[in-house]
Amino acid sequence: MAGISGRIYSVSGAASGIGRATVIRLASLGAGGLAISDVNEAGLNETIKLCERYQSKITTTVLDVRKPEDVDQWIEETVSQFGKLDGAANVAGLAGGDGSNVASLNHSDWDRMIGVNLTGVMNCMHAQLKSMTRPGGAIVNVASTSGLRGFPNNSAYSSSKFGVIGLTLSAAGEYGTEGIRINAILPGPIDTPIIRDGEKKGLFDAASIYNSTLMKRLGDVDEVAKVLCFMLSDDASYVTGAQWTVDGGYSAC
Template sequence: MSELQGKVAIVTGAAAGIGRAAALLFARGGASVVVADRVEEAGQAVVAEIAGEGGRALFRRVDVSSEEDCAGLVQAAVDRFGRLDIAFNNAGIAGHVSKTEDQGLEHWHRILGVNLTGIFHCMVHELRAMKAHGGAIVNTASVAGVRAAPYSAAYAASKHGVIGLTRSAAREYGRHGIRINAICPGVVKTAMAEELAAASVPGSTEALLAASILRRAGEPEEAAELVLWLCSDKASFVTGAHYMVDGGLTA
């Protein structure tokens, strides 16, 4: 495959799950990839895997809740590879499960700081780097961005916000040739999904799977394939959209 040949991509939350799968697909498609994550050992392992397949990648340790880190991430991509064409803003956290009244202000700010403000921090600098030549940005929202998520009010609010941010920015930057979309994963086999399941009411994950059309959890690669398509020229007429990748849970 060579649909991204010569492109430069950033992936946040790239050390595991959907981010890791996307980074590998980007590299296999011909892109140079900046693997960004807070976990250096796992992130460096993704870089090594890409290099082992003949691709080009570098690791950057990033906490997306820090605007300084996000600015440095984009600058590192430009310094190393000369430009920025693609960004997959995927880093996120689930937080704890509790009634809304018990979520707590500190927890609320932490969840929104990573899941929503973190994407905003990244986009500010990505957009500036892309304005001269265009590009594609994909943000990770969630099924919790389009439906209720009981006992996860902060998480749901952050993911609803991601969709609003995505659609608003798409309206602004289409004239610069920048396409901006979001994906909304359902139950996908990731460490964060396992963490949420463990903290939730027993049987709740099983209930979600039973309510979906396909009645199974998704693989990270299945979500990453959608990201790859959205970032490629095959999706050249697609912007301002949010795509469900949830096995039919929200159908």
């Protein structure tokens, strides 16, 4: 894959699932430096262990993407340590909710979901776009197929992901002429703790979701990470403002 080798990337939500798979994939493609963050320190350390066989230099930062000062500091330190920032995968996110309808939705649950999933992505881009390599930089924000259609009893999640798509497309319009590509990836049902936890809480039934895909199965985190890394790479040099589904056809029919 062209243009990953030797480059410097930040990845949020890197302690688990799609974020961790993205870090491993970038390391396997020869990324020069990876600045990874999450609220979960133990998970970050496990991600580092899984990358031991690769040469990439990896730094970890424990932070909450809802806190703009912490995100700013993370990105400033990344640039001062590695000398530049070539790309970013903004992956940190929450899923589900407690199954409430809109009238019974708890305001603090709404604020938390929008804070992490939408404002968190904004905080990351706000910091990253100040110093990202131009031309040639690339950002991929993780939205969801729930940003394309409603998700009853999960309205905060769905709203946050519609927001990520709007934010991504707007930013793509602002930075296209500067040579920074900004895209959204929209996973469908992927086998990660988010899906398993939602199932345990009785929010949804994984089998009924994956039976709604055209491929009748959950996706694997590596299947998302491969597309995400392609979108970060120079092989996607004319791709910006895209909403790329990786959903086994879930949103198609």
